[in-house]
Amino acid sequence: MPKAQETVLEIDLKALKHNFEHLKSRITNNTKFMAVVKAFAYGNDACEIACYLQNLPVDYFAVAFVHEGVKLRKAGITKPILVLHPQAANFNILIENCLEPNLYNTKILNEFITIASAEKLTDYPIHIKFNTGLNRLGFSENDVNTIAFRVKETSAVKIKSVFSHLAASEDLNERDFTISQIETFKKITEAIATQIGYKPLLHICNTSGILNYPEGHFDMVRSGIGLYGFGNSEKENKNFKPIGTLKTIISQIHDIEKGQSVGYNRAFKTDAFLRTATLPIGHADGIGRQYGKGKGYVIINKQRAYILGNVCMDMIMVDVTNIDCKEGDEVIVFDSNTTAEKLAETANTISYELITAISQRVKRSFVEN
Structure with a gap:
């Protein structure tokens, strides 16, 4: 690399590719891969990183907020983009840019269905998040019937994925808790698939989940910090290259x-x-x-x-x-x-x-x- 002449963050795209390929090696060929590029791709530049990853076998991108997804679309990203924490005030912009919302409580589910119906949309892809122990965002297990009823009574939306988030997948001392989250997720997703009559994509694993819990890989995995070169443990860090x-x-x-x-x-x-x-x-x-x-x-x-x-x-x-x-x-x-x-x-x-x-x-x- 050239010597610095000013303050600069140099980003090694070959290291990014290495990290992606290592993460892919830890999952089956049938498991989809979601690249998390929220927060400016963890400080690296979301548009540049996503444009590079789009040419690799990445299936999905994830951002935190709608404006992050809009920037990716303007940069030429055509693959599906999940918005992890959308706000109702931005739903029209979300739809205009073909972004896919995570709907995490009854209020926001109803608000999105109302807008999607008014726009006369059909089977617009939505994602449903369940809280299995992180206690941050997500429906509870008791909400399955409500979600299924609302989705079945409209043609405006269709559940593309059901997901949750592990709370301590990097800490093997919390293995029992993580396994309990995975088992709870299985129970919830079986119930909702039965009620809506089809099986959405299922995903719960973050980077450390990919590395430590193959039994939780389901249909798709999500990685953020791993792509950027960190495995959340001294042992796993040896397999990654900070970019x-x-x-x-x-x-x-x-x-x-x-x-x-x-x-x-x-x-x-x-x-x-x-x-x-x-x-x-x-x-x-x-x-x-x-x-x-x-x-x-x-x-x-x-x-x-x-x-x-x-x-x-x-x-x-x-x-x-x-x-x-x-x-x-x-x-x-x-x-x-x-x-x-x-x-x-x-x-x-x-x-x-x-x-x-x-x-x-x-x-x-x-x-x-």
Whole structure:
């Protein structure tokens, strides 16, 4: 990869393909694959990522909100797109763009059927989500009769899939709970298929579900974080390649005398001479203030340089006292070796939060190494 001359997130499309192929190797040929590209494809660029994946055997895409799906359509995505958390105010736009809604309670099911009927639609694909233990979104098991009645009395919609979400599939200490979710899902889906008279697609597995619970693969699986290079465990991470490398440069080097301070609120004060490097990346770029005061670090010439004081909006200062470096040198914030997961751990958070927080003002560069 070329040396950085500014702050840039380099995205390795071959690593993306590798991750997709590994996930596909863990499912049967008959199991469909849904690529989750919500939240700007976990901070990478949803349109670019989806356009690349569309040329691979991806069957479905998933986004969180309607406007995310609209952007994919405008970018040329023609495959089905599930909107995981649609709002009724956007149903007309959803329909105009041939997006498919997840309907998760009676209120939103009724609202969508009303609009679909008014538009004189026939068999418009909808997805029904059941809550099996995550307690976030979804119908309860007791709602099966209501759903079946509403769907059967109209020709405007047809259930394309029934799904749920595992709560702790990455934690094998919670295996009994996860198995109970899968068994509850089986019971629910058998009941609803019997009542509506046909079998929709069934899916419950996220990335860790794909890896840990083959008995839960059903007709389709969903993957987000796995596509971007993380397997949610030290063992599984070895099979994945993080696709993002966040780079920046050294803007300026300062010699700081004993007793001086660095940054806002004088949050760091020296007790001896040190040398600092100022980098053009800050909390407006996704490096939150929780990484300051020595918790987070970057890599300069293969050595760790710890963040000093508070993270600024557009800059951070790091300790380069014992690092041979100069202004203009490349800095690695995270890559496939010093991963986003490792950096996130220094601030007691997870890779998901770090990579999805990378601001869209940071330039994205796509490479195929």
